[in-house]
Structure formats: C-alpha cells, structure tokens
Amino acid sequence: xxxxxxxxxxxxxxxxxxxxxxxxxxxxxxxxxxMLAKTIWCLWGGLIALFGVGLVWAARRR
Numbered sequence: 001x002x003x004x005x006x007x008x009x010x011x012x013x014x015x016x017x018x019x020x021x022x023x024x025x026x027x028x029x030x031x032x033x034x035m036l037a038k039t040i041w042c043l044w045g046g047l048i049a050l051f052g053v054g055l056v057w058a059a060r061r062r
Contacts (some may be wrong), residue, residue: 002059010056016049 021027022039035041 003004003056007033009052009059012055013049014052016045016047016052019045019048021045 004037004039018027019035019041022029022033023038023045025037028036
C-alpha cells in the first residue's frame with residue numbers, strides 16, 4: 001500500500017508541475033496543448049501537485 005501511495009503521489013506531483021508550468025506558458029510541450037498560457041491551469045496544477053505531496057507524506061507516515 002505504501003508503494004502504491006508513493007507512486008501515485010510522485011505521478012501527481014509530476015503532472016501537477018507540468019500543468020502549472022504550461023499554465024504559466026513556461027513549458028510548450030506538447031505544442032498543441034490547450035493548457036498553454038491559461039492561468040487556471042496554474043491553480044489546478046498546483047492543487048494536483050499538493051495532493052501528490054500529501055500522498056507521498058501519507059505513505060511515509062504509514
């Protein structure tokens with residue numbers, strides 16, 4: 001269970017960071033992404049990344 005929480009947490013952190021940076025128009029990959037330069041994705045990406053941090057923290061505490 002701890003390993004699964006850790007893996008899901010790390011994936012959430014990675015995707016959240018990607019969404020956040022796409023929303024800031026820092027990362028342009030993929031070039032046809034609908035998230036580029038849309039600031040709402042900064043919020044969603046940050047929330048997803050924080051959720052991932054919480055999962056990793058919970059995996060360490062178990």
